[in-house]
Amino acid sequence: MKYLILIHSNPKSRALWETLDDDQRYALGKGHMELTEALTESGELVVSEGLADLELAKRVSVRDGRTLTSDGPFAEVKEHLAGFYLVDVESYERAVEIAARTPDAATGAVEVRPVLDMSTWDL
Template sequence: MVTVKYMLLIYSNAESWAGLSAEQREGLGRSHQELTRELTEHGLLVSAAGLADPITTRTVSVRDDGLTTTDGPYAEAKEHLAGFYLVECETIDEAIGYAARMPDAQYLAVEVRPVMEMSGLEM
């Protein structure tokens, strides 16, 4: 069976993170370590990383050959992209299963999105 790469996009916000106890934060970290180990052992993990605080974000746009940068994420929202996993699965249901096991799904959301190859025709 052909595998497809899926981005598992982890969303968070300052309020949900601040509302966690130290024990919950440690549990969240342990859960990610266990999931990363399992995905690696099964040969499904392509890459994974947490992202720096949104305050460090710069949004870049080019209009009429002029470069503009603004501080912060593009969207005005409380939620921000906190990290990601790039996995290779046989079906989107398999990717959804791994996303559901991420502890972040219990607090806010994990988005599952297929990654297009260069041709983009597979979607």
């Protein structure tokens, strides 16, 4: 079953990031690389990416047939998605185990969500 492991950022985690020295930032990045390599070797990783700065985001909506966009950051949002791992594992427990291994779990919020399987839907 596929699970999305979402890595969240917020003002508190961003403030913590700002206090890290270069070696600590390197260690965090290396931790992600090592986890990605381990999941690739085990065959459990579908894809993993970090996301660019929130200020580069655009919110998209369609109203009356018109596509509308607005630039980020979005004032009403205090927490945002910083990156993700999409894994294909045997159980929810395994997905949680992987989420706990992300470097961000030690200081921030990491969420595990099952991917909706629409393959059995009669559409």
